[in-house]
Amino acid sequence: AQSVTQPDIHITVSEGASLELRCNYSYGATPYLFWYVQSPGQGLQLLLKYFSGDTLVQGIKGFEAEFKRSQSSFNLRKPSVHWSDAAEYFCAVGAPQAAGNKLTFGGGTRVLVKP
Amino acid sequence: GAVVSQHPSWVICKSGTSVKIECRSLDFQATTMFWYRQFPKQSLMLMATSNEGSKATYEQGVEKDKFLINHASLTLSTLTVTSAHPEDSSFYICSARMTTGADTQYFGPGTRLTVL
Numbered sequence: 270a271q272s273v274t275q276p277d278i279h280i281t282v283s284e285g286a287s288l289e290l291r292c293n294y295s296y297g298a299t300p301y302l303f304w305y306v307q308s309p310g311q312g313l314q315l316l317l318k319y320f321s322g323d324t325l326v327q328g329i330k331g332f333e334a335e336f337k338r339s340q341s342s343f344n345l346r347k348p349s350v351h352w353s354d355a356a357e358y359f360c361a362v363g364a365p366q367a368a369g370n371k372l373t374f375g376g377g378t379r380v381l382v383k384p
Numbered sequence: 385g386a387v388v389s390q391h392p393s394w395v396i397c398k399s400g401t402s403v404k405i406e407c408r409s410l411d412f413q414a415t416t417m418f419w420y421r422q423f424p425k426q427s428l429m430l431m432a433t434s435n436e437g438s439k440a441t442y443e444q445g446v447e448k449d450k451f452l453i454n455h456a457s458l459t460l461s462t463l464t465v466t467s468a469h470p471e472d473s474s475f476y477i478c479s480a481r482m483t484t485g486a487d488t489q490y491f492g493p494g495t496r497l498t499v500l
Contacts, residue, residue, distance in 0.1 A: 301487055312390075312477055313428075313491040320487065359427065363487060370416060370481055372489055374427045 271296045271362045275375035282350050283383045290345040290378050292360030301363040302343040303372070304334055308356045316358075319343065330354070355382040385411050388480050390492035397468055398500055405463045405495045407478030413458040414480035418489060419451075422475040434461045458483065468499040 272295045282288050294300055301320050305313040317328025324336040334345045343360060360375040387410040397403050407417055415436050420428040432442045432453050440453035450472075452464040461480075465472050475496050479489035 303488070305491070310475075310494070310496070312388075312493040313479075315488065315490065318488055363489075370418075370487060370489070371430060371433065372418075372479075373430075376427045 271300070271364065271373045273360050273362050273373055273375035275358075275360055275378050277378045278376070279379050279381065281381040281383060284352050285349050288345075288347045288350045288354070288380065290358050290360075290380070292343045292345065292375060293341050294343060294360070294362045295341065296362050302334075302336060303361040303363060304328065304332070304343075304345050305359045305361060306330075306356045307359065307377075313359065316345070350380075350382055352382050352384065355380055386482070386488075386490040387411050388478065388490050388492040390476075390478055390495050392495060393493060394496040394498075396498045396500065399469055400467055402464055402466045403468055403497060405465075405476055405478075405497075407461045407463070407480070407492050409459045409480040409490075412480075413483045414461075415458065415483045416481045417455060417461040418479045418481075419453060419461075419463050420477045420479070422477060422494075424475075428477060431463075465497065468497070470499045473497055473499045 274293045303318045304316040307313050316332050317326050319326045319336045357377045359377050361372045363372045389408045391406045417434045419431045422428045431446045432440045434440045434453045434455040436455045442448045455461040477494040479491045
């Protein structure tokens with residue numbers, strides 16, 4: 270069974286500082302990995318995804334993530350945080366289409382941005 | 385592109401009534417749609433997978449007779465919460481996967497259901 274762990278429930282960061290959100294996964298094969306962001310009362314917006322190839326993935330809003338197979342990790346980073354980045358971030362591991370395409374989400378990390 | 389809408393965005397109903405939530409893919413066709421439930425300050429839990437033209441597949445512990453799912457077209461899936469009770473109050477989010485090529489789910493904005 271697939272599972273995702275986001276060790277940090279909350280992270281507070283100053284505006285302009287760098288941000289790194291941790292994600293560890295468990296999956297029996299090569300995983301499909303995703304990061305989504307959710308603003309309060311809103312749905313989820315896809316930030317980036319990894320299926321294969323280059324292990325450093327660029328996403329929207331200046332985010333990037335690095336897939337490290339040896340560490341079963343897919344950490345999200347942003348060099349300089351903006352106040353609008355305050356939100357809940359979810360890492361997810363997915364099965365490919367042939368296996369039902371189901372997503373399993375981590376518990377989420379809430380990011381607070383200090384002025 | 386890849387926009388998914390939900391209607392209504394919020395609904396308040398009395399206990400015992402039924403509520404229908406619509407999920408539409410606006411600019412793509414979606415063979416498969418997914419329904420999730422999210423409790424406050426928690427992650428998303430998959431309720432069911434909805435395939436166009438066939439019966440939905442429910443996750444373990446989800447009552448299929450209580451949460452009726454219909455996926456009548458490639459752009460519309462509906463979730464009906466039947467005989468709603470206060471414990472059904474939650475944030476319901478749908479997602480859709482494109483028909484061709486993609487293994488990415490695109491999410492709707494969610495529907496807040498409050499059962500009095």
